[in-house]
Amino acid sequence: MYEFYAVITHPKIFPRPTPPKTAWETCQAFGFSPQVRLLSETEDFAEKFGSLIGGLDLKGPKIHDARIAVLCHLHGVRELWSCDRDFSRFKFIKVVNPVVGGR
Numbered sequence: 233m234y235e236f237y238a239v240i241t242h243p244k245i246f247p248r249p250t251p252p253k254t255a256w257e258t259c260q261a262f263g264f265s266p267q268v269r270l271l272s273e274t275e276d277f278a279e280k281f282g283s284l285i286g287g288l289d290l291k292g293p294k295i296h297d298a299r300i301a302v303l304c305h306l307h308g309v310r311e312l313w314s315c316d317r318d319f320s321r322f323k324f325i326k327v328v329n330p331v332v333g334g335r
Contacts, residue, residue: 233259233270235296271303280306284324294318301325 237259240250250258262268274280284305285298301322304312311326312319319327 233262235300236262269307271307271309273303274306277302277306285322288321298322 237255239245240258241252241255243249263270281298281302284302288298290298297316297318301312301319301324305322305324309325311328313328313330315329315331317329319325
């Protein structure tokens with residue numbers, strides 16, 4: 233949710249980014265939807281994070297992607313839909329680009 237908020241309000245991504253108030257209201261609507269399940273870190277998250285991404289040379293913003301991928305994996309999410317090609321480095325989760333399909 234926070235990554236979504238960060239992207240839609242980012243002035244370098246969109247010429248007219250979503251105003252913060254509208255962005256947060258959208259996030260809240262997602263959070264209240266019965267079809268949405270928010271994933272959070274578990275007690276063993278740090279250990280699992282290290283074991284799943286330990287061999288990858290990740291820095292900076294790639295850490296955020298790794299966190300999302302590991303959270304999905306730990307919560308049984310088998311398929312992550314994203315247009316961000318950086319997720320393809322995480323072989324423990326299937327990534328589907330909803331715009332073009334496939335991995």
